[in-house]
Amino acid sequence: MQFSSIFLTLLAATAVAAKGHNGTTKAVTDKSLCKQMAKLQDTVDLAANTTKLDAKLKNNATKIADFEAKASAAATTLQTMQSNTTLVSTCAVIAAANKVADTCDNMKEIEKNMALAANTTKLDSKFKGNATKIAEFQAKVSAQATKLDTLNSNATLTSACSAISASAAAKKAAKASATSSSSTASSTAKSGAAIIDAKTGGVLSLVVMAVAGTLML
Ligand SMILES: *[C@@H]1O[C@H](CO)[C@@H](O)[C@H](O)[C@H]1NC(C)=O
Numbered sequence: 001m002q003f004s005s006i007f008l009t010l011l012a013a014t015a016v017a018a019k020g021h022n023g024t025t026k027a028v029t030d031k032s033l034c035k036q037m038a039k040l041q042d043t044v045d046l047a048a049n050t051t052k053l054d055a056k057l058k059n060n061a062t063k064i065a066d067f068e069a070k071a072s073a074a075a076t077t078l079q080t081m082q083s084n085t086t087l088v089s090t091c092a093v094i095a096a097a098n099k100v101a102d103t104c105d106n107m108k109e110i111e112k113n114m115a116l117a118a119n120t121t122k123l124d125s126k127f128k129g130n131a132t133k134i135a136e137f138q139a140k141v142s143a144q145a146t147k148l149d150t151l152n153s154n155a156t157l158t159s160a161c162s163a164i165s166a167s168a169a170a171k172k173a174a175k176a177s178a179t180s181s182s183s184t185a186s187s188t189a190k191s192g193a194a195i196i197d198a199k200t201g202g203v204l205s206l207v208v209m210a211v212a213g214t215l216m217l
Pocket residue numbers: 020021022024026
């Protein structure tokens with residue numbers, strides 16, 4: 001129930017289009033709104049840290065005053081956007097999904113490192129036979145392998161990673177199919193996953209389905 005309600009919220013909210021200043025249209029998605037909010041928050045946070053701001057703007061009082069004015073406007077916009085609790089919770093789900101996707105990438109990286117650490121031929125060539133460097137790398141990978149075991153024991157995570165991989169593969173296949181027969185590249189050539197991707201702006205929807213339930217508990 002929770003999976004589908006969040007999923008439908010995402011679908012419903014993503015197809016809005018807004019006219020740009022120059023008359024062109026640019027799709028407004030939850031993803032883009034969340035990105036905008038994160039950017040506004042960064043601006044507000046930076047303005048609140050005078051040490052950081054002074055360093056970034058090299059103590060130029062003019063630039064600092066300009067930035068503070070910009071941050072003040074950003075705070076107002078942010079407050080308005082944050083008053084939409086639906087949007088705020090959708091952003092939390094998207095952020096969590098992004099974090100999961102990052103973790104999946106990290107897991108793949110560890111697997112690659114493990115294969116390298118176990119292959120003496122490859123190791124010798126990569127580290128030019130330097131035994132110290134090889135030992136250091138193997139120690140690092142050994143620690144990573146322990147972490148990977150823990151991550152792999154999390155079924156929610158591994159199924160989300162599978163969903164991401166499957167979606168990426170479907171997207172690639174749909175693209176290849178569309179390219180190979182451009183004249184018949186109708187919607188039927190696209191997989192369901194690819195259509196979902198097009199509407200939600202990424203593989204996030206699948207991950208959202210996989211993780212939303214956990215988050216909402
Ligand atoms: C029109 O504006 C949008 C955003 O407002 C911008 O991305 C796009 O490049 C602009 N197009 C032209 C032709 O200036």
